[in-house]
Amino acid sequence: MTPALSQTLAMIAAAAQSATDRWWLIGSAAVVLHGGSVEAVKDVDLMMSPSDAEAFLRRTGGHVGGAQPSNRFRSKIFGVWSAPPVPIEVFGGFRLAADRQWRDVVIASREPVTVGGSQVFVPSREELIQLLHAFGRPKDLERTRSLQR
Numbered sequence: 001m002t003p004a005l006s007q008t009l010a011m012i013a014a015a016a017q018s019a020t021d022r023w024w025l026i027g028s029a030a031v032v033l034h035g036g037s038v039e040a041v042k043d044v045d046l047m048m049s050p051s052d053a054e055a056f057l058r059r060t061g062g063h064v065g066g067a068q069p070s071n072r073f074r075s076k077i078f079g080v081w082s083a084p085p086v087p088i089e090v091f092g093g094f095r096l097a098a099d100r101q102w103r104d105v106v107i108a109s110r111e112p113v114t115v116g117g118s119q120v121f122v123p124s125r126e127e128l129i130q131l132l133h134a135f136g137r138p139k140d141l142e143r144t145r146s147l148q149r
Contacts, residue, residue, distance in 0.1 A: 004085035013118035021049035030122040036146035053077040053092025
């Protein structure tokens with residue numbers, strides 16, 4: 001793990017302490033936290049409830065919006081907090097297009113990971129693999145292979 005990612009995770013842990021609902025890191029940062037290999041963590045994906053995402057972005061000075069419309073993913077609240085060394089993409093009410101309809105992304109597991117004295121949360125390895133498979137993009141499928149090695 002790079003020092004930049006470690007510092008970013010500490011900043012997330014501090015800023016998310018007042019969240020009222022459960023939150024998770026998903027994507028490449030979660031793969032790294034599970035010991036998988038990723039060429040580079042270009043951003044950290046933070047999945048929260050819509051109200052927590054909105055409050056998080058307001059509290060940190062992040063900006064809402066900025067994502068191009070996608071036929072695969074959408075969120076009720078989307079924003080970026082760019083102050084940390086690795087930008088953080090915040091998803092509130094994250095949804096995925098599957099079987100010709102939009103479905104809420106629901107994560108059942110929540111595993112704490114301590115990095116440099118700060119605690120963040122990720123889905124279980126198995127659930128993260130399922131989530132990445134559902135995303136279906138080549139980079140996500142490569143990440144699942146990394147977790148399965």
